[in-house]
Structure formats: C-alpha cells, structure tokens
Amino acid sequence: MWRNxxxxxxxxxxxxxxxxxxxxxxxxxxxxxxxxxxxxxRWYQRAPDIHKGAGxxxxxxxxxxxxxxxxxxxxxxxxxxxxxxxxxxxxxxLYALMYMLMLSxxxxxxxxxxxxxxxxxxSVPASISGLHNQADIAxxxxxxxxxxxxxxxxxxxxxxLKHHLMDRDQTLKxxxxxxx
Amino acid sequence: MKYKLLNGIALTIVLTVPSLLQAADxxxxxxxxxxxxQFRIKHLGYSWLLGRFNDFDGSFSYDEANPTASRVAVTIRxxxxxxxxxxxxxxLRGREFLEVDKFPQATFVSTGFTENDDKTAVLTGNxxxxxxxRPVSLAVKHIGHGPDPWGGKxxxxxxxTRLKLADYNIDFDLxxxxxxxxxxxxxxxxxx
Numbered sequence: 001m002w003r004n005x006x007x008x009x010x011x012x013x014x015x016x017x018x019x020x021x022x023x024x025x026x027x028x029x030x031x032x033x034x035x036x037x038x039x040x041x042r043w044y045q046r047a048p049d050i051h052k053g054a055g056x057x058x059x060x061x062x063x064x065x066x067x068x069x070x071x072x073x074x075x076x077x078x079x080x081x082x083x084x085x086x087x088x089x090x091x092x093x094l095y096a097l098m099y100m101l102m103l104s105x106x107x108x109x110x111x112x113x114x115x116x117x118x119x120x121x122x123s124v125p126a127s128i129s130g131l132h133n134q135a136d137i138a139x140x141x142x143x144x145x146x147x148x149x150x151x152x153x154x155x156x157x158x159x160x161l162k163h164h165l166m167d168r169d170q171t172l173k174x175x176x177x178x179x180x
Numbered sequence: 181m182k183y184k185l186l187n188g189i190a191l192t193i194v195l196t197v198p199s200l201l202q203a204a205d206x207x208x209x210x211x212x213x214x215x216x217x218q219f220r221i222k223h224l225g226y227s228w229l230l231g232r233f234n235d236f237d238g239s240f241s242y243d244e245a246n247p248t249a250s251r252v253a254v255t256i257r258x259x260x261x262x263x264x265x266x267x268x269x270x271x272l273r274g275r276e277f278l279e280v281d282k283f284p285q286a287t288f289v290s291t292g293f294t295e296n297d298d299k300t301a302v303l304t305g306n307x308x309x310x311x312x313x314r315p316v317s318l319a320v321k322h323i324g325h326g327p328d329p330w331g332g333k334x335x336x337x338x339x340x341t342r343l344k345l346a347d348y349n350i351d352f353d354l355x356x357x358x359x360x361x362x363x364x365x366x367x368x369x370x371x372x
Binding site: 112134136139 | 259264265266267269270273274352353354355
C-alpha cells in the first residue's frame with residue numbers, strides 16, 4: 001500500500017506527486033498574480049511571504065521525493081521504447097527545472113544577505129549574496145524557468161491524458177489510485 | 181638658450197594667466213567617493229525611506245569672481261540605485277519605476293547659477309530622468325574650499341531639490357504621501 005511495486009505506485013509516491021503538482025501550480029499562479037499587486041493591496045507583503053515560504057517547504061518535499069524515489073523505484077513506464085525514453089527525459093527536465101527555480105528564487109530573496117522567513121517557523125539564511133545585479137538576474141531567470149516548467153508540466157499532463165484516452169492504459173489511473 | 185628661456189617664460193604665462201582669470205574646473209570626486217546623491221521619500225507618510233545612487237560622475241566649474249558663470253553637469257547610472265534592500269532595488273530598477281534597461285542614465289546639465297551673499301545659491305538646470313527632461317531648481321549651499329593635504333585643491337557644495345515622480349512618468353502608486361521625492365546631493369570637486 002505505501003510502497004511502489006513492479007506495476008503500481010504506493011500511497012507515498014502518489015501523495016508526494018500530487019503535493020508537488022498542486023504546490024508548483026499554486027506557486028506559479030501566486031507568483032504571476034503577486035508581481036502585479038498594487039502597493040496598497042493587503043496581499044502586497046503577504047503574498048510574496050507565502051510564495052517564498054511555500055517554495056522553501058516544497059524544496060523539502062522535493063528532497064523527500066528524491067529520497068523515496070531512490071530507495072523505492074517507481075513502477076516501470078508503459079509504452080514503446082521511444083515513449084519511455086521521452087517520458088524519462090521529461091521527468092528529468094521537470095526535476096531540473098524545479099530545482100533551478102527554487103535556487104533562483106532563493107538567490108533573489110537572499111541577494112543582500114537577508115534570509116527567507118518560512119511562515120515564522122524558521123529562516124533559511126543567505127549564502128551567496130552580493131553578486132553583481134544578483135536579484136535582477138536571478139529574477140529574470142526565475143520567471144523564464146517558471147514559464148518553461150509550466151509548459152513542460154502541460155506536456156507531461158497531456159501525455160498522461162493521451163495514455164488514458166488514446167492508449168487506454170493504466171498510466172494515469174495508477175497515479176490516482178492504489179487499487180486498479 | 182636665451183630663446184628657449186623666453187619661450188619657457190612665455191609658456192608659463194600662457195599656462196598660468198588663464199587659470200587666474202578664468203573659472204576653475206573641478207572633477208567631482210566619485211573616484212574616492214567624496215560625493216553622494218541620496219534620495220528620500222515618505223513611506224506611507226509614517227517615515228522616511230532613504231536611498232542613493234552609487235554610480236555617477238560629473239564636473240563643475242566655478243569662478244569666485246563671476247559665480248554666475250558656474251556650470252555643472254552630472255550623469256547618473258540609474259541601475260546603481262541602492263535602498264539597502266535588493267528586492268526593492270530590483271523593483272525600483274524595473275518597469276514600474278526607473279526602467280533602467282530603457283533609461284540607463286539620468287543627467288543634469290545646469291542652465292543658471294545665482295549666488296546669494298550668504299554662501300547659498302540657486303542652481304537651475306535640466307534634469308533628464310526616466311526619459312523625461314524637465315527644468316529643475318536646486319537650493320545650493322557652498323560648504324567650503326581650499327587646498328587638500330595631498331597637493332590638490334578642492335571645493336564642495338550641497339544641494340537639495342524635490343521632484344514629483346509623476347512629472348517623470350513614474351506612476352506606480354506608493355500612496356498620497358509618496359508622490360514626491362527629495363534629493364540631497366553632496367559633491368566635492370577636485371580642481372583640474
């Protein structure tokens with residue numbers, strides 16, 4: 001039930017997958033929305049604080065996900081050799097983009113040595129700071145990566161739907177339920 | 181030999197006399213940072229937010245005998261804005277404020293200088309900021325002048341002025357108390 005098997009995802013993988021999926025989508029929407037807020041908007045301070053705090057927590061979830069995936073490999077992909085290869089590369093790109101996004105976000109907020117406060121629970125200290133135009137460059141990179149990640153996520157979701165609707169296989173179902 | 185000596189004297193006169201008669205030119209000492217361009221703006225109407233531009237250069241000329249002929253020109257690299265908070269500076273450099281990619285420089289070129297008897301003066305000129313050029317007037321105070329300990333001569337002024345952000349097409353609403361920004365400039369020139 002908890003662990004992955006040869007052909008099914010366990011509950012831990014399913015929860016981690018959807019937790020990451022909803023957090024990434026939420027952070028994207030929040031990010032796009034918050035940068036347009038007016039100075040007197042009541043969310044002007046709160047929204048970026050939530051964005052940063054959730055981003056830091058997502059990093060923790062991603063590490064847990066990586067650890068779990070390493071110790072408990074996912075079921076084998078379904079499809080042709082080419083499809084499997086493509087899927088594996090999209091997954092690698094998704095991970096790479098997410099980690100780079102979190103790193104670039106961290107570099108914006110810590111550009112002048114300030115740490116990131118995570119919902120008043122703890123702070124992540126700055127490490128790399130004071131690089132020339134650090135906040136600006138990291139900001140541009142962060143925005144570009146965010147759109148790239150969402151584009152790739154859409155591709156990932158469309159591929160899952162294709163498996164479900166056209167190939168009529170278990171790819172999507174097994175990420176939605178432990179009994180199929 | 182005699183000819184050479186005369187030539188030398190003539191040359192000395194040619195080089196010396198104008199500096200006695202004409203205005204002295206000064207290079208603003210940004211190299212050793214004895215010059216500052218600071219701004220302050222009300223935050224919500226409750227306090228002052230202070231910042232500065234770190235990268236600028238300029239020069240002025242000043243003639244004690246004819247101060248009206250004084251001239252000043254300053255160029256500011258707008259990307260060097262520094263309010264001691266990287267995320268705020270990023271915002272200030274961005275499209276809602278200074279748009280430093282589009283308008284990397286702000287310039288001031290004087291058009292007039294009227295000195296009072298009490299070491300104060302009014303400096304007028306054209307300020308180009310965010311792509312908009314407008315006449316501005318600065319209240320100037322002559323702080324001091326004289327030899328420095330390293331063989332040069334220096335002269336320094338402070339100046340203040342106040343700008344309406346909307347005049348320079350900076351429209352981001354920071355609230356009713358923050359429509360204007362005050363500038364404080366402190367410049368020390370090294371005589372050239």
